[in-house]
Amino acid sequence: MNVLTPPLHRGMMELERSAFKKVISTLVIKVPTKKVGIFMKTFDEDLFNQPRTRNVLPDPESKETKLIILRTDLEKIDDLPKEKIDMIKEQGLSTFKHEIEFDYNFWTTEQILHAVMPEDAQDIPSSFTQIGHIAHMNLRESYYPWKKLIAQVILDKNKNITTVVNKVDSIDTTFRFFKMEVLAGEDNLIAEVKESGCKFKFDFSKVYWNSRLHTEHDRLVQLFKKNEYVCDVFAGVGPFALPAAKKGAIVYANDLNPSSHEWMKENIKANKIKSGIYPYNMDGREFIRQAVKDLQATSKNEWKTFDHFVMNLPATAIDFLDTFRGLYHDQKHLYDTRAKLPMIHCHCFTKSTDAMQDITERVGTIMGGKPDPLKTTLHWVRNVAPKKDMYCISFPLSSELAFAAPNKYNFKKKKVLQPPN
Numbered sequence: 001m002n003v004l005t006p007p008l009h010r011g012m013m014e015l016e017r018s019a020f021k022k023v024i025s026t027l028v029i030k031v032p033t034k035k036v037g038i039f040m041k042t043f044d045e046d047l048f049n050q051p052r053t054r055n056v057l058p059d060p061e062s063k064e065t066k067l068i069i070l071r072t073d074l075e076k077i078d079d080l081p082k083e084k085i086d087m088i089k090e091q092g093l094s095t096f097k098h099e100i101e102f103d104y105n106f107w108t109t110e111q112i113l114h115a116v117m118p119e120d121a122q123d124i125p126s127s128f129t130q131i132g133h134i135a136h137m138n139l140r141e142s143y144y145p146w147k148k149l150i151a152q153v154i155l156d157k158n159k160n161i162t163t164v165v166n167k168v169d170s171i172d173t174t175f176r177f178f179k180m181e182v183l184a185g186e187d188n189l190i191a192e193v194k195e196s197g198c199k200f201k202f203d204f205s206k207v208y209w210n211s212r213l214h215t216e217h218d219r220l221v222q223l224f225k226k227n228e229y230v231c232d233v234f235a236g237v238g239p240f241a242l243p244a245a246k247k248g249a250i251v252y253a254n255d256l257n258p259s260s261h262e263w264m265k266e267n268i269k270a271n272k273i274k275s276g277i278y279p280y281n282m283d284g285r286e287f288i289r290q291a292v293k294d295l296q297a298t299s300k301n302e303w304k305t306f307d308h309f310v311m312n313l314p315a316t317a318i319d320f321l322d323t324f325r326g327l328y329h330d331q332k333h334l335y336d337t338r339a340k341l342p343m344i345h346c347h348c349f350t351k352s353t354d355a356m357q358d359i360t361e362r363v364g365t366i367m368g369g370k371p372d373p374l375k376t377t378l379h380w381v382r383n384v385a386p387k388k389d390m391y392c393i394s395f396p397l398s399s400e401l402a403f404a405a406p407n408k409y410n411f412k413k414k415k416v417l418q419p420p421n
């Protein structure tokens with residue numbers, strides 16, 4: 001039975017830490033230190049046994065003895081079974097009531113918030129995501145009256161958090177960062193995090209960062225090999241691009257958000273990546289074409305292509321796939337030569353129960369041809385809302401699409417694909 005709960009302060013709107021003191025009076029047995037083990041075993045079912053507390057305390061009066069704390073519903077020693085009473089008497093031990101004090105520092109965030117929120121409050125808002133020193137909350141409006149108190153408790157209870165922010169309004173639609181309000185702690189939104197062996201620094205109020213994507217970042221980076229060419233179309237501050245470059249891939253990394261671009265450059269320096277990564281700051285469509293030209297320009301005779309395109313802008317990345325139609329039209333003489341073409345890793349959302357069917361259909365409509373089912377994989381990344389999941393579809397760009405005439409296709413009319421002319 002858990003008897004330890006803080007005093008209730010329904011209606012407290014400003015945190016008063018001193019109001020959370022509580023004194024518990026409970027029965028103890030004073031036992032010689034060397035006999036503590038045997039008594040603990042015998043009184044196993046009668047111990048205090050409360051979360052985050054000890055059943056044995058030092059005796060303030062002597063180093064030779066300890067205090068074994070018994071459960072709080074025992075008023076007097078006579079409430080114990082006879083054989084246990086006899087054991088205490090035989091050993092000549094003393095028993096008495098002992099007061100234990102608990103204060104604000106003892107209670108958990110959830111306990112404090114339960115004590116101040118209305119009794120019928122559901123889903124007490126104690127959870128947050130951590131980005132470096134920042135705790136990022138997404139509070140329901142009904143909890144706004146307590147937002148400062150909630151944030152202060154989170155700040156107090158998490159020693160490595162020094163700023164607590166709450167998401168306000170919706171996400172910036174283009175650059176995918178959140179508008180946020182600092183609720184407690186210092187007004188410092190420059191976060192520093194470590195991921196995939198790299199350190200990242202960025203202004204969390206100006207760029208996109210999501211720590212929940214770290215396994216997805218790792219997964220794709222593991223696919224990239226040394227000396228492969230990787231084109232990261234929506235690179236943010238570089239969580240795919242930097243670890244890929246660090247392992248020896250040659251990375252062209254773009255983001256339209258000037259802040260993401262600047263922080264990516266800072267991070268390249270901070271991680272001492274001296275070569276093999278080229279940051280761009282332009283629209284994704286324009287970048288795909290530019291990066292292809294720039295990579296080709298590094299070679300006089302040999303045709304060079306990227307091995308991988310990464311497209312992590314799940315809300316709209318599929319719409320950018322039309323850029324691949326005819327991307328290599330100027331090299332159409334290579335059609336039929338089995339020239340190696342890039343893999344496209346495109347992130348997207350779906351609410352469909354048949355994710356593969358829905359996503360390949362959408363990809364096919366935009367590109368003017370469905371990806372080859374035998375070479376296509378669909379990886380579930382995470383659930384983002386009830387019945388809405390994020391996926392990554394990976395497929396090789398087909399030569400029919402890569403070398404096609406770019407402007408002769410209107411994807412909305414879903415024309416049948418023809419070989420390049």
Ligand SMILES: C[S@@+](CC[C@H](N)C(=O)[O-])C[C@H]1O[C@@H](n2cnc3c(N)ncnc32)[C@H](O)[C@@H]1O
Binds near residue numbers: 209236
């Ligand atoms: C979902 S975030 C992903 C960032 C990073 N790849 C990651 O995994 O954390 C998408 C990024 O695309 C950028 N972006 C949005 N629209 C863009 C566009 N039209 N062209 C290039 N980048 C764009 C945003 O600024 C944002 O940084």
